[in-house]
């Protein structure tokens with residue numbers, strides 16, 4: 001059996017609220033294989049984003065370990081983990097620098113995790129590659145390479161965030177409701193793009209969504225969280241047999 005790409009072992013996260021300690025993540029054990037695309041469902045407040053924060057190091061573990069690509073990263077600072085983990089958020093404004101052009105944003109992302117001395121490739125020499133990358137978004141991003149990203153539509157900006165997050169093949173891609181702020185048509189286009197990028201690059205990916213249809217349609221595994229615990233874990237075969245109605249029990 002191949003080694004898990006991501007392994008969470010006995011992970012607990014607690015926060016102090018007033019005089020008491022509240023458990024946000026409870027005894028989570030999870031192994032994700034290289035190339036698995038896992039959709040993550042659960043009610044508001046179930047702990048989905050907190051689980052991502054456990055992986056990225058944005059919240060400290062009360063106990064347990066997080067291992068990524070064979071490395072125990074449990075005590076690594078979030079900045080160091082960001083070299084291995086890419087995250088796309090709900091808000092299209094989160095992933096890009098607004099005053100910088102699309103090409104400049106892509107250039108920044110292409111140098112992620114490298115020393116500055118290695119970053120000397122001129123922007124112009126990368127433009128043809130960026131145009132090709134942007135063209136796969138299907139929303140005209142390739143004609144906006146010189147525009148500041150603040151002038152892009154939400155869909156274009158989220159497509160750019162996705163390209164930036166994935167262009168250096170992260171060890172793990174975390175999608176945190178990344179289509180939730182988009183209209184249905186744009187959301188569908190970004191999901192198609194997401195799936196294409198994940199498949200093409202054989203990425204290991206966790207995607208939080210409230211769209212049951214997307215959770216069923218995309219990915220090859222599904223986990224469901226409730227009150228900080230994983231309460232269901234469907235493999236590809238079990239997932240393929242699920243209907244939206246089967247999932248409603250988890251939202252009562």
Ligand SMILES: Nc1ncnc2c1ncn2[C@@H]1O[C@H](COP(=O)(O)OP(=O)(O)OP(=O)(O)O)[C@@H](O)[C@H]1O
Pocket residue numbers: 015024042043044045046047048049050051
């Ligand atoms: N840093 C924190 N301090 C205190 N409580 C927190 C903190 N982060 C999250 N919580 C609480 O933990 C619970 C889980 O939050 P989380 O954001 O992980 O839920 P979620 O499943 O992502 O929900 P949603 O679908 O609404 O985004 C919530 O009750 C939230 O208020």
